[in-house]
Amino acid sequence: MKPIALTIGDVAGIGPEIIAKAFAQEPALTQGCFVVGELEALRRGTAIAAGGQPPLPVAVIGDLAELAQVPPRCIPLWAVRAPFAQLPALGQVSADAGRLAADAVLWAAQAALRGEIAALVTAPLHKEALAAAGVPFPGHTELLQAQAALHAGVAVEQMPVRMMLANDELRTVLVSIHMALRDALAAVTHDNVLQTLRITNAALARSLGRRPRIAVAGLNPHAGEGGLFGREEIDVIVPAMQVAERDGLDLHGPFAPDTVFMRARRGEFDVVVAMYHDQGLIPVKYLGVEKGVNVTLGLPLVRTSPDHGTAFDIAGRGSADPASLVEALRMARTLAPGP
Ligand SMILES: NC(=O)C1=CN([C@@H]2O[C@H](COP(=O)(O)OP(=O)(O)OC[C@H]3O[C@@H](n4cnc5c(N)ncnc54)[C@H](O)[C@@H]3O)[C@@H](O)[C@H]2O)C=CC1
Numbered sequence: 001m002k003p004i005a006l007t008i009g010d011v012a013g014i015g016p017e018i019i020a021k022a023f024a025q026e027p028a029l030t031q032g033c034f035v036v037g038e039l040e041a042l043r044r045g046t047a048i049a050a051g052g053q054p055p056l057p058v059a060v061i062g063d064l065a066e067l068a069q070v071p072p073r074c075i076p077l078w079a080v081r082a083p084f085a086q087l088p089a090l091g092q093v094s095a096d097a098g099r100l101a102a103d104a105v106l107w108a109a110q111a112a113l114r115g116e117i118a119a120l121v122t123a124p125l126h127k128e129a130l131a132a133a134g135v136p137f138p139g140h141t142e143l144l145q146a147q148a149a150l151h152a153g154v155a156v157e158q159m160p161v162r163m164m165l166a167n168d169e170l171r172t173v174l175v176s177i178h179m180a181l182r183d184a185l186a187a188v189t190h191d192n193v194l195q196t197l198r199i200t201n202a203a204l205a206r207s208l209g210r211r212p213r214i215a216v217a218g219l220n221p222h223a224g225e226g227g228l229f230g231r232e233e234i235d236v237i238v239p240a241m242q243v244a245e246r247d248g249l250d251l252h253g254p255f256a257p258d259t260v261f262m263r264a265r266r267g268e269f270d271v272v273v274a275m276y277h278d279q280g281l282i283p284v285k286y287l288g289v290e291k292g293v294n295v296t297l298g299l300p301l302v303r304t305s306p307d308h309g310t311a312f313d314i315a316g317r318g319s320a321d322p323a324s325l326v327e328a329l330r331m332a333r334t335l336a337p338g339p
């Protein structure tokens with residue numbers, strides 16, 4: 001398989017530390033992987049991860065062919081900038097860290113689109129730091145969508161993508177992501193719901209090898225209770241489902257949002273389409289932030305990420321759990337195309 005890039009994320013957070021822990025704890029899984037980032041921040045992460053023991057060494061590479069020469073228990077690094085004279089402080093929003101995080105993702109996205117790497121696994125970045133650096137995208141998902149559209153020579157709207165969060169008990173795909181809740185309500189449109197259903201169906205049919213059973217969450221309490229508590233289910237969600245059903249999708253609902261995740265977790269459905277960010281992410285993260293994986297559906301490349309963020313509150317302490325990053329790496333290997 002081609003190499004897998006791990007982008008360093010926001011270096012004021014736990015990204016470098018959990019990357020170093022993943023390399024230390026999972027030598028077989030991380031074989032053929034390399035970090036995209038900056039030398040001093042990665043070295044700081046290896047020292048934090050080692051907790052007083054000798055840290056894993058870092059080997060800077062200038063060509064992906066050099067990966068084969070990197071000895072075991074050494075972390076290969078593709079540096080996207082010169083080493084920091086002064087590292088961004090741990091636990092604080094900084095434009096320098098935001099710029100580095102974005103540059104690492106941009107480099108890896110372009111390498112993936114050129115077919116040089118099998119997948120990218122992105123350590124978390126801080127959205128305020130990204131904005132402080134002047135990056136015009138709220139998160140990875142939108143940045144990758146824009147890069148993929150550019151590469152394909154199409155408008156961003158012609159490269160629709162969706163966020164999926166998954167663990168071994170539950171999957172959810174979101175109609176909208178990084179926007180104010182008021183805007184998310186307005187984003188529950190016929191086209192957005194229909195597009196989400198189609199993207200979900202295509203992605204899961206590929207990974208499951210069969211037609212996925214898709215549950216649809218309502219927007220309102222009790223899925224509107226027959227129109228008593230809101231009409232979006234009747235006016236928007238059901239008509240979009242009817243169009244998708246005519247295309248052969250196996251759809252169920254719209255169901256009361258407070259019970260649909262419980263039913264999916266019991267095995268009734270393969271995935272729940274949620275109407276906005278927190279409706280879908282709270283149930284998955286509540287099952288354990290260490291288990292979830294974020295996958296961007298709809299891209300012409302494989303991208304996974306841990307489900308948690310930069311955890312500024314614990315950065316530098318050595319207590320960050322690399323489990324979700326390890327799961328993201330495992331999932332990237334599963335989804336990545338063969339040689
Ligand atoms: N894939 C990505 O790039 C993601 C980025 N974010 C961004 O991260 C920043 C911080 O977000 P928050 O809402 O504070 O969420 P967070 O996930 O960074 O932290 C929430 C709580 O979980 C704990 N936590 C998170 N990951 C942990 C780990 N691996 N081990 C142990 N404890 C862990 C933190 O210490 C904190 O108490 C925001 O800018 C957010 O947008 C959030 C989610 C995903």
Ligand SMILES: NCC(=O)COP(=O)(O)O
Nearest residue numbers: 139140141142281294305
């Ligand atoms: N809540 C998940 C999240 O914000 C991750 O966003 P992205 O950086 O994967 O687009």
